[in-house]
Amino acid sequence: MFRLIGIAVAAGFALLLGVAGFLAYTVIDIADDLPDYAKLAEYEPPVMTRVHAGDGSLIAEYADEKRLFVPVNAIPKRLVAAFVSAEDKTFFEHGGFSLPGIARAAMTDIRIILSGRHKPLVGASTITQQVARNLLLLSNEQTAMRKLKEALLTWRIEHAFSKEEILELYLNEIWLGLRSYGVAAASLNYFGKSLDELDLAQMAYLAALPKGPHNYNPFTREKRAIQRRNWVIGQMLENGYVSEAEAAEAVGEPLGVVKHAPSPQVFSAAYFSEEVRRELIDLYGRDKLYEGGLSVRTTLSPKLQALAVRCLRQGLVDFDRKRGFRGPVEHLSPDGDWGRELAAIDAPADLKPWRLAIVLKINKDSVSIGLRPKVRAGDPVNDKRDYGRIPLESMRWARKALKDGKLGPEITAPGDVLAAGDIVYVAPGDALDQWRLMRMPEIQGAMVVMDPHTGRVLALVGGFSYAMSQFDRAIQAKRQPGSAFKPVVYAAALDSGYTPASVVLDAPISVKLKNGEDWIPRNYERDFYGPSTLRRGIELSRNVMTVRLANDMGLGKIVDYAVKLGVYDQAPAFPSIVLGARETTLLRLTTAYAIFDNGGKRIDATLIDRIQDRYGKTIYRHGKRECPGCRAQSWNGQDEPEVIDRREQALSPYTAYQITSMLEGVVRHGTGRIVGRLVSKPLAGKTGTTNDWKDAWFVGYSSDLAVGVYVGYDMPRSMGKKSPGSAVAAPIFADFMKSALENAPAIPFRVPPGTRFIPIDSKTGQRAAYGGANVILEAFKPGSGPAHETVVIGAGGRVAADRGDTGQTAQPPATREPRLGTGTGGLY
Numbered sequence: 074m075f076r077l078i079g080i081a082v083a084a085g086f087a088l089l090l091g092v093a094g095f096l097a098y099t100v101i102d103i104a105d106d107l108p109d110y111a112k113l114a115e116y117e118p119p120v121m122t123r124v125h126a127g128d129g130s131l132i133a134e135y136a137d138e139k140r141l142f143v144p145v146n147a148i149p150k151r152l153v154a155a156f157v158s159a160e161d162k163t164f165f166e167h168g169g170f171s172l173p174g175i176a177r178a179a180m181t182d183i184r185i186i187l188s189g190r191h192k193p194l195v196g197a198s199t200i201t202q203q204v205a206r207n208l209l210l211l212s213n214e215q216t217a218m219r220k221l222k223e224a225l226l227t228w229r230i231e232h233a234f235s236k237e238e239i240l241e242l243y244l245n246e247i248w249l250g251l252r253s254y255g256v257a258a259a260s261l262n263y264f265g266k267s268l269d270e271l272d273l274a275q276m277a278y279l280a281a282l283p284k285g286p287h288n289y290n291p292f293t294r295e296k297r298a299i300q301r302r303n304w305v306i307g308q309m310l311e312n313g314y315v316s317e318a319e320a321a322e323a324v325g326e327p328l329g330v331v332k333h334a335p336s337p338q339v340f341s342a343a344y345f346s347e348e349v350r351r352e353l354i355d356l357y358g359r360d361k362l363y364e365g366g367l368s369v370r371t372t373l374s375p376k377l378q379a380l381a382v383r384c385l386r387q388g389l390v391d392f393d394r395k396r397g398f399r400g401p402v403e404h405l406s407p408d409g410d411w412g413r414e415l416a417a418i419d420a421p422a423d424l425k426p427w428r429l430a431i432v433l434k435i436n437k438d439s440v441s442i443g444l445r446p447k448v449r450a451g452d453p454v455n456d457k458r459d460y461g462r463i464p465l466e467s468m469r470w471a472r473k474a475l476k477d478g479k480l481g482p483e484i485t486a487p488g489d490v491l492a493a494g495d496i497v498y499v500a501p502g503d504a505l506d507q508w509r510l511m512r513m514p515e516i517q518g519a520m521v522v523m524d525p526h527t528g529r530v531l532a533l534v535g536g537f538s539y540a541m542s543q544f545d546r547a548i549q550a551k552r553q554p555g556s557a558f559k560p561v562v563y564a565a566a567l568d569s570g571y572t573p574a575s576v577v578l579d580a581p582i583s584v585k586l587k588n589g590e591d592w593i594p595r596n597y598e599r600d601f602y603g604p605s606t607l608r609r610g611i612e613l614s615r616n617v618m619t620v621r622l623a624n625d626m627g628l629g630k631i632v633d634y635a636v637k638l639g640v641y642d643q644a645p646a647f648p649s650i651v652l653g654a655r656e657t658t659l660l661r662l663t664t665a666y667a668i669f670d671n672g673g674k675r676i677d678a679t680l681i682d683r684i685q686d687r688y689g690k691t692i693y694r695h696g697k698r699e700c701p702g703c704r705a706q707s708w709n710g711q712d713e714p715e716v717i718d719r720r721e722q723a724l725s726p727y728t729a730y731q732i733t734s735m736l737e738g739v740v741r742h743g744t745g746r747i748v749g750r751l752v753s754k755p756l757a758g759k760t761g762t763t764n765d766w767k768d769a770w771f772v773g774y775s776s777d778l779a780v781g782v783y784v785g786y787d788m789p790r791s792m793g794k795k796s797p798g799s800a801v802a803a804p805i806f807a808d809f810m811k812s813a814l815e816n817a818p819a820i821p822f823r824v825p826p827g828t829r830f831i832p833i834d835s836k837t838g839q840r841a842a843y844g845g846a847n848v849i850l851e852a853f854k855p856g857s858g859p860a861h862e863t864v865v866i867g868a869g870g871r872v873a874a875d876r877g878d879t880g881q882t883a884q885p886p887a888t889r890e891p892r893l894g895t896g897t898g899g900l901y
Contacts (some may be wrong), residue, residue: 076489083160089773096103096421100307100833101308110605111280116242117142117246117364117365117366117687118142118242118246118254118255118365119136119137119138119140119254119364120134120136120140120141120142120245120364120365120366120687120717121134121138121139121140121141121363122134122135122353122362122363122365122366122367122368122369123367123368123369123643124346124349124369124371125293125368125369125370125371126340126342126371126373126374126375126378127370127371127372127373127374127529127531127682128374128375129141130340130375131339131340132339132340132341132342132345132346132371132373133339133346133349133350134339135350135353135359135362135363136363136364136465136853137364138254138364139252139258140245140254140255140257140258141257141258141261141366142245142255142257142366142687143242143244143245143255143257143268144241145237145238145241146237147268148240148244148256148268148339148466149268149269149271149276151273151276151314152256152268152271152276152279152280153240153317153895154309154312154314155276155277155279155280155309155314156200156243156256156280156283157312158277158280158305158309158311158312158314159277159280159281159283159304159305159308159366160200160203160280160283160306160441161199162170162308162312163173164199164200164236164240165236165352165894167817167851187226188646190439191476199227199244200239200240201227201230201231201239202227202228203243203247203283204242204243205224205226205227205245207232207260213368213415218685224733225300241343244256245257245281248286249279249282249283249286250282250286250287250290250744251263251286251446256279258267259279260275260279260283263275263278263279263291263330264329264330264331265330265331266468270324271696273306273315273319273320273321273322273323274306274324274326274328274329276329277302277303277305277306277309277323278298278302278305278330279548280292280305281298281301281302282593284301288301289301289302291328291330292330293330295328295342298328299328302328303324303715304480306320306323306324306404307320311717333851338814340373340375340378342373342375342378342532342533343423343539343540344369344533344534344536344539344545344547345373345378345530345532345533345680346532347539347543347545348535348545348548348594348680349369349371349680349681350362352680352681353367353369353681353684356684356693356741361617365686365687365796366686366687367684367686367687368684368685368686368687368689368822369681369683369684369685370681370682370683370684370685371680371681371682372524372529372530372679372680372681372682372695373497373530373531373532373533373680374522374531374532376846377522377531377532377813378522378532378534378536380532380809380812380813381421381520381522381532381533381534381809382534384520384805384808384809384812385518385519385520385534385537385782385805386493386537386803387805387808388518388782388784388802388805388808389514389516389517389518389537389784390511390512390514391804392406392514392516392784393435393512393514393515393516394470394471394512395550396474396478396480396793397471397472397473397474397475397480397481398470398471398472398473398474398490399474399496399512399515400633401432401491401495401496402418402496402498402513403496404494404495405431405494405496407431407432407433407434407493409444411431411433411443412443412446415429415430415431415443415445415446415496416445416446418445418496419542419636420445421538421541422477422540423538423539423540424498424538424540425443426500426501427498427499427500427511428444428445428498428500429444429445429496429497429498429499430442430443430444430445430461430463430496430497430498430499430508431443431496432491432492432493432494432495432496432497433493434493435462435487435488435489435491435492435493436462436487437486438464438465438487439463439464439465439487440462440463440468440487440792441460441461441462441464442460442461442463442497442499442508443459443460444459444460444461444499444508445792446459452749460506461499461506461507461508461808462506462507462508463485463487463499463502463507463508463509463510464490464502464507465484465486467502467507467508467509467510468484468487468490468491468869469483469484470510470640471484471485471490471510472484474523476721478793478794489633490510491510496513497512497750498510498511498512498513499511511854513537513538513541514537514837515786516784516785516786516792517536517537517546517661517784517785517786517787517801518534518536518537518546518782518783518784518785518802518805519533519536519545519546519547519781519782519783520532520533520534520547520780520781520782520783520805520809521659521660521663521780521781522778522779522809522813523663523664523667523678523778523779523780523781524667524777524779525666525667525668525670525676525774525777525778526671526674526676526777527676527679527695527780528667528676528677528678528679528695529679529682529695530660530678530679530680533547533622533660533680534547534549535547535548535549542787544787545661545838546783546787547658547660547781547783547815548658548659548660549658550658550659550783550787551656551657551658551782552657552658552730552763552768552785552789553653553656553763553767553768554609554640554653554656554657554662554761554763554768554770555652555653555761555762555763555770555798556614556616556652556653556655556744556759556760556761556798557653557662557759557760557761557770557771557772557798558635558650558652558655558657558688558761559611559614559619559652559653559664559759559822560653560665560666560669560732560735560736560759561634561635561638561640562619562622562623562631562651563607563610563611563619563622563635563732563735564638564669564724564728564729564732565626565630565631565634566607566622566626567607567631567725567728568634568724568725568728568734569626569630571607571622571626571729572607572838572853572854572857572858572859572860573606573607573608573731573734573735573849573851573852573853574606574607574608574833574838574839574851574853574859574860575606575607575838575860575864575866576604576606576607576837576838576863576864576865576866577604577605577606577607577610577618577621577622577865577866577867578604578618578621578865578866578867579596579601579602579603579604579605579610579617579618579621579626580601580603580617580867581593581601581617582594582617582620582867584620584624584648586647586648587814589681591658592648592649594617594620594649594652594724595616595617596615596617596799597614597616597762601617602615604837604863604865605618605734605836606835606836606837606838607622608735608738608835608849608851609734609835609836610622611735611738611739611742611743611759612735612738612739612742612744612779613744614739614743614744614760616652616757619651619652620648620651620652621633621866621867622866623651624648625866625867628646628647628650628651629646629709631646631650631651632644632645632646632650634724635650635655635828636664637675637723637724638664638668638675638723638724639661639664639665639668639677640657640661640662640665640673641655641657641661649770653761653763655877659770659772659781659782659783660678660781661678662675662770662772662781663678663780663781664677664678664779664885666758666759666772666773666774666779666781667779668723668724668729668775669729669732669733669736669756669757669774670729670733670774670776670779670822671729672726672729672730672823672825673720673723673724673725673726673728673729674720674721674722674723675721675722675723676720676722679695681693681695682694682695682696683695695724697719698716698717715725717742725854726825727825727827727828727852727854727855728854730822730823730824730828730852731852731854733757734757734821734822734851734852736757736758736773737755737756737757737822739757739758739759740756740757740761740773741760743799744759744798744799745758745759745760745773745799745803746786746799747770747799747803747804747807748771748773748803748806748807748810750815751804751807751808752807752810752811753819754810754817754819755775755776755812755820755822756774756775756810756822757773757774757822758771758772758773758774758803758806759771759772760797760798760799760802760803761798761802761887762796762797762798762799765791766791766792766793766794766795766796766797767785767790767791767792768783768784768785768789769783769784769787769792769796769797769798769800769801769802770782770783770784770798770802771798771799771802771803771805771806773806773810774824775810775814775820776820776821776822777815777820778810778813778814780806780809780810782802782803782805782806782809783802784801784802784805808863824852827855828853828854829852829853829854829855829857829858830850830851830852830853831850831851831853831858831859832845832848832849832851833848833849833851833859834847834848835847835848835849835851837863838860838863839859839860839862839863840858840859
């Protein structure tokens with residue numbers, strides 16, 4: 074008997090050992106296959122990247138999951154208490170598992186099984202278990218193997234991380250519904266508040282959501298949501314986190330959830346923010362942008378950006394109106410449910426205050442219109458606010474657009490323009506119910522506003538409407554700059570021994586190209602003016618003079634300067650490049666003009682000032698200037714700190730000022746004189762127009778602001794006769810500068826020390842008595858001055874064909890005589 078008992082005990086013990094061994098083997102095998110819990114130490118929840126303007130205004134957010142990361146020490150302690158009370162009341166005491174919770178859950182599950190009800194089994198997951206499941210296992214399957222893995226990971230996490238670190242992972246990762254990942258995003262989305270603004274009842278409601286945001290939806294299941302919130306408050310009272318009075322007050326509060334939580338105020342700068350987005354992806358990749366929680370401080374000035382948008386749009390609308398009215402956007406029946414039909418028409422969201430409208434009735438001196446509702450299609454239409462009228466006077470511009478740029482007859486009645494059912498764009502008029510007829514322009518354009526001393530882009534507009542076209546004409550479009558390139562040619566000349574008083578012959582010229590053909594440039598006026606100074610040549614944008622000057626000093630020199638100033642990365646030396654035949658971008662050309670403005674210092678255009686990671690560490694900074702003495706904690710009589718400027722000197726500061734002085738002449742009495750008439754501040758700039766009026770430019774600057782404007786069709790075609798940069802782009806520049814500098818002092822351009830101002834005859838370049846006719850004060854470099862006798866460059870000399878040398882002589886080279894001929898001319 075005893076022997077049988079012994080055998081049974083031995084067998085049972087062996088079986089027990091076998092089971093234990095099997096379990097140990099299984100655990101070890103599973104443990105080897107578990108995710109690396111140490112990754113949690115480096116885990117960074119996907120966090121939204123936010124992009125700010127220079128003044129801190131929000132201009133863009135990028136995220137796959139809209140989450141704001143908040144360190145645990147910045148999360149209110151009472152909010153932590155709410156989540157611990159709701160989810161894991163013994164969190165700070167247990168080692169990863171709650172035995173009482175497991176026992177309660179087991180009893181509940183047994184009752185559910187015995188009752189035969191089809192109901193989910195109850196779990197007893199601690200916060201640590203939820204972290205293991207959600208961040209490492211990424212699974213909720215109800216299997217013994219998954220639960221064993223979860224248990225092992227939970228044990229490891231508890232022994233590797235502090236309770237605060239576990240809470241930080243949990244509260245920033247958890248899904249709380251309503252597009253909310255983490256408590257910070259939930260606070261904004263449910264209540265429109267930051268975490269430190271929440272009251273007790275609101276904190277308790279957020280802590281009620283982890284069990285199932287859908288089950289406690291504040292809009293569809295409000296009663297259940299309040300019950301769950303009040304249960305959380307009761308748990309907080311039971312655990313000693315709140316007083317009875319606080320709990321009673323919180324229980325009596327409504328949920329207080331806002332149906333449409335206010336989104337952060339985002340300043341609209343679509344072209345600018347899209348370029349920043351592309352740069353961030355180039356720097357760090359897409360994952361870092363959409364999940365890395367970067368904080369990006371850009372160079373954008375919201376005030377100047379809004380002004381640039383207004384001025385460019387107005388300029389494009391004014392240009393387009395002169396080409397006539399091309400008809401309505403669409404046509405609907407005015408007798409149907411036009412409100413809903415009009416609401417269903419897609420309209421660009423960035424054209425406010427423009428709105429779509431339907432013509433309801435033609436009157437004698439106006440048309441009655443119904444306005445597109447400011448609601449989504451299918452929502453009720455508020456008729457009281459959706460009516461208006463367009464007076465006849467605001468439609469007189471809308472003569473019919475005919476072929477070859479011609480216009481139809483004058484408008485004498487509203488019916489000459491519109492008919493009932495026409496869908497048109499309108500903008501607010503002078504009276505409450507008055508609207509002005511508008512039309513989306515075909516013409517496009519761009520504007521860049523830059524700080525010339527740093528290259529910081531203060532405003533950038535890449536087209537009329539980003540919603541209609543995302544193509545950025547300021548950065549992506551490469552077009553011929555025409556005569557706007559000429560300052561580069563003249564800068565090369567001034568750095569090569571010429572002066573603003575040097576005289577060049579303006580007479581017919583023919584250049585033999587490498588292919589054997591003759592190139593015969595023409596002036597815009599199709600005339601020639603004889604000997605003229607360099608100043609007059611650039612002020613009046615003389616093509617032939619520029620070509621003769623370029624041939625005299627060598628095309629290679631000009632190409633070198635174009636590269637040095639950043640207009641091109643590289644370029645072949647062909648003759649028509651001096652008249653702007655080589656394509657570039659508005660941003661590049663504006664940067665080159667900024668170098669003239671700042672005294673010749675090389676700058677790099679930038680839209681980003683600084684980038685910080687999610688922890689506030691600066692990982693990128695545009696400014697490279699050093700200031701060793703700026704870190705002093707106090708002032709003890711020491712000298713002011715000196716900022717070390719390591720910017721490359723792209724060209725002589727004297728050359729930069731001479732170009733600026735000559736471009737001031739362009740504004741005062743040259744091709745840009747419309748700017749001088751409209752803006753009473755010191756300005757310099759240059760017009761640019763290409764063959765057949767396909768592109769119009771004006772790039773200019775004040776002492777501290779560089780601005781470039783481009784206008785043209787996306788598919789290049791003539792804008793019509795008499796559409797040069799002076800008539801199309803310059804007025805936009807002037808409109809912007811007039812407002813931008815309205816309250817700024819009239820700061821003259823900075824003159825380098827040692828610059829000599831000598832009175833000369835502006836026509837001959839010879840020294841003259843100050844006060845005489847045609848006498849100006851010309852700027853000369855130290856040690857230089859006007860020639861003792863006039864030497865006309867190109868007079869009697871001959872012209873080289875396709876020279877690529879960098880010769881610097883100011884005397885006519887001994888090549889061939891110019892040949893007269895015919896042709897289409899060069900660029901204007």
